[in-house]
Amino acid sequence: xxxxxxxxxxxxxxxxxxxxxxxxxxxxxxxxxxxxxxxxxxxxxxxxxxxxxxxxxxxxxxxxxxxxxxxxxxxxxxxxxxxxxxxxxxxxxxxxxxxxxxxxxxxxxxxxxxxxxxxxxxxxxxxxxxxxxxxxxxxxxxxxxxxxxxxxxxxxxxxxxxxxxxxxxxxxxxxxxxxxxxxxxxxxxxxxxxxxxxxxxxxxxxxxxxxxxxxxxxxxxxxx
Amino acid sequence: xxxxxxxxxxxxxxxxxxxxxxxxxxxxxxxxxxxxxxxxxxxxxxxxxxxxxxxxxxxxxxxxxxxxxxxxxxxxxxxxxxxxxxxxxxxxxxxxxxxxxxxxxxxxxxxxxxxxxxxxxxxxxxxxxxxxxxxxxxxxxxxxxxxxxxxxxxxxxxxxxxxxxxxxxxxxxxxxxxxxxxxxxxxxxxxxxxxxxxxxxxxxxxxxxxxxxxxxxxxxxxxxxxxxxxxxxxxxxxxxxxxxxxxxxxxxxxxxxxxxxxxxxxxxxxxxxxxxxxxxxxxxxxxxxxxxxxxxxxxxxxxxxxxxxxxxxxxxxxxxxxxxxxxxxxxxxxxxxxxxxxxxxxxxxxxxxxxxxxxxxxxxxxxxxxxxxxxxxxxxxxxxxxxxxxx
Ligand SMILES: Nc1ncnc2c1ncn2[C@@H]1O[C@H](COP(=O)(O)OP(=O)(O)O)[C@@H](O)[C@H]1O
Ligand SMILES: [Mg+2]
Numbered sequence: 077x078x079x080x081x082x083x084x085x086x087x088x089x090x091x092x093x094x095x096x097x098x099x100x101x102x103x104x105x106x107x108x109x110x111x112x113x114x115x116x117x118x119x120x121x122x123x124x125x126x127x128x129x130x131x132x133x134x135x136x137x138x139x140x141x142x143x144x145x146x147x148x149x150x151x152x153x154x155x156x157x158x159x160x161x162x163x164x165x166x167x168x169x170x171x172x173x174x175x176x177x178x179x180x181x182x183x184x185x186x187x188x189x190x191x192x193x194x195x196x197x198x199x200x201x202x203x204x205x206x207x208x209x210x211x212x213x214x215x216x217x218x219x220x221x222x223x224x225x226x227x228x229x230x231x232x233x234x235x236x237x238x239x240x241x242x243x244x245x246x247x248x249x250x251x252x253x254x255x256x257x258x259x260x261x262x263x264x265x266x267x268x269x270x271x272x273x274x275x276x277x278x279x280x281x282x283x284x285x286x287x288x289x290x291x292x293x294x295x296x297x298x299x300x
Numbered sequence: 301x302x303x304x305x306x307x308x309x310x311x312x313x314x315x316x317x318x319x320x321x322x323x324x325x326x327x328x329x330x331x332x333x334x335x336x337x338x339x340x341x342x343x344x345x346x347x348x349x350x351x352x353x354x355x356x357x358x359x360x361x362x363x364x365x366x367x368x369x370x371x372x373x374x375x376x377x378x379x380x381x382x383x384x385x386x387x388x389x390x391x392x393x394x395x396x397x398x399x400x401x402x403x404x405x406x407x408x409x410x411x412x413x414x415x416x417x418x419x420x421x422x423x424x425x426x427x428x429x430x431x432x433x434x435x436x437x438x439x440x441x442x443x444x445x446x447x448x449x450x451x452x453x454x455x456x457x458x459x460x461x462x463x464x465x466x467x468x469x470x471x472x473x474x475x476x477x478x479x480x481x482x483x484x485x486x487x488x489x490x491x492x493x494x495x496x497x498x499x500x501x502x503x504x505x506x507x508x509x510x511x512x513x514x515x516x517x518x519x520x521x522x523x524x525x526x527x528x529x530x531x532x533x534x535x536x537x538x539x540x541x542x543x544x545x546x547x548x549x550x551x552x553x554x555x556x557x558x559x560x561x562x563x564x565x566x567x568x569x570x571x572x573x574x575x576x577x578x579x580x581x582x583x584x585x586x587x588x589x590x591x592x593x594x595x596x597x598x599x600x601x602x603x604x605x606x607x608x609x610x611x612x613x614x615x616x617x618x619x620x621x622x623x624x625x626x627x628x629x630x631x632x633x634x635x636x637x638x639x640x641x642x643x644x645x646x647x648x649x650x651x652x653x654x655x656x657x658x659x660x661x662x663x664x665x666x667x668x669x670x671x672x673x674x675x676x677x678x679x680x681x682x683x684x685x686x687x688x689x690x691x
Binding site: 125128129132134135158159161162164166168169170172173174175176177181184185186188189192232244 | 310311312314317318320321322598600601603604605607608609610611687688690691
């Protein structure tokens with residue numbers, strides 16, 4: 077097995093200053109291998125989202141060590157974090173599509189971040205077809221259903237061939253079948269390209285597809 | 301259009317797509333830019349008309365050099381000159397000839413009781429003082445005491461009156477209790493001072509303005525001998541007539557000085573300059589408002605793009621793209637409306653409002669620069685797009 081995609085040691089995190097300071101993550105240790113599909117479970121407020129934003133280079137690491145794709149994030153500059161982010165894919169709870177851009181254009185945004193890309197339009201269309209949106213390429217988000225929009229967001233996250241995909245309860249907006257399609261696609265990518273997935277979800281049908289399930293409680297990862 | 305911009309920018313033209321997605325906002329933004337453009341264009345038009353209307357009477361004078369009172373800032377003010385000055389000038393080698401010009405302002409009462417002001421020029425009709433062919437043709441007629449020519453461009457006078465005069469029906473007016481008969485017309489074009497010009501002989505002038513004295517004109521026009529350099533001759537004249545009460549200038553110098561004075565010292569000129577600044581400010585504020593609102597409305601999308609890995613420069617690019625598009629698209633209707641308004645104002649006031657080729661280019665460049673500035677300021681709000689808040 078190669079170096080882990082994600083490696084966390086003694087990660088603490090707190091929000092607020094002085095009096096208002098509240099610690100939400102306590103000494104987390106975690107390793108996720110490349111190609112793994114890991115599901116993160118835990119009650120609301122247990123710190124799942126906070127952990128995801130730290131691993132996704134969206135927040136500064138305060139204490140402890142976080143290595144993502146070999147890069148130490150504690151003390152990393154904004155430029156370093158942006159460089160790592162470009163190798164990640166994000167699927168948010170809300171689709172966060174740009175209302176003025178068509179499905180294909182939204183997906184292109186996940187590609188153009190890497191500069192000029194050859195055959196970008198075809199690549200975007202291909203990923204959308206994989207997600208069953210081949211006939212919705214030039215639709216604006218307003219003309220798509222909630223599930224379709226979420227699939228466009230998934231396509232946007234996957235089109236740049238990310239090394240790690242972070243998803244925070246994405247299936248909330250996906251209808252049952254397309255939720256499974258998406259996760260199967262992610263699992264296939266894990267097998268074929270070594271794409272790692274860390275996903276927060278409560279969907280039991282997806283739990284079956286996970287390589288490993290982690291449980292969080294009050295800012296700690298339970299042994300399991 | 302999207303394709304063209306994509307080629308140009310090397311990325312999706314998100315600014316363009318964002319602007320065209322919200323048609324209502326786009327239209328009001330363009331109307332705002334166009335409005336600011338019209339404001340600036342009108343002020344520039346008036347300023348240009350002021351500058352041009354100052355030049356016109358000078359351009360008519362058959363002269364290379366002007367001798368004016370030292371306290372004169374324009375053609376219309378300043379003390380009369382002592383007669384000596386003209387003789388001194390004539391005695392200077394290189395001066396071919398000289399003509400005196402008297403200036404006075406006259407209230408011309410209309411049949412309906414309203415008043416038009418006329419700038420009255422008194423000249424010696426035996427000499428060629430003004431270049432206009434109409435004046436040349438009417439010199440004979442002006443020699444008869446009590447006759448005059450009127451400027452066809454005089455404001456607020458029924459055109460039928462001029463038509464009648466030109467058709468050979470002299471029109472008699474009362475000028476300071478003297479009857480003056482207008483026998484023909486000439487053309488200067490109204491300015492910002494008086495409504496028009498009246499041309500009379502020096503003899504007639506002295507009858508209208510009884511306090512003025514023969515031999516004390518407002519202006520002496522000098523013509524250089526053939527082959528004489530006006531600048532060199534002016535220097536020689538200044539030495540020759542070294543009196544503190546006169547100023548000797550070449551015609552272009554005198555025009556430039558008059559224009560400088562009226563545009564910077566007179567309320568009209570200052571107001572127009574101020575108006576340009578106001579117009580530009582209105583434009584900046586409108587564009588800033590539009591772009592800042594647009595940024596605020598897309599904070600979530602921008603936060604998403606930040607998460608994906610786009611840098612600050614990318615967002616600045618989007619807002620600048622929008623700014624330039626607004627500047628370009630708003631400029632055209634602004635220019636169109638301006639051309640219409642110029643024609644309208646020229647028709648209504650006789651002011652020479654014209655659109656020199658360079659002005660639209662300058663205004664366009666200024667519009668785009670100010671839009672870009674507004675856009676750059678509007679991107680400050682981007683700091684609030686925090687990708688950590690997206691999950
Ligand atoms: N931006 C924030 N500022 C302050 N407190 C926060 C912030 N984000 C999350 N928290 C707090 O941190 C704890 C963990 O939240 P979160 O990571 O969102 O949990 P989960 O995703 O498991 O529901 C919660 O108590 C929440 O109130
Ligand atoms: Mg959460």
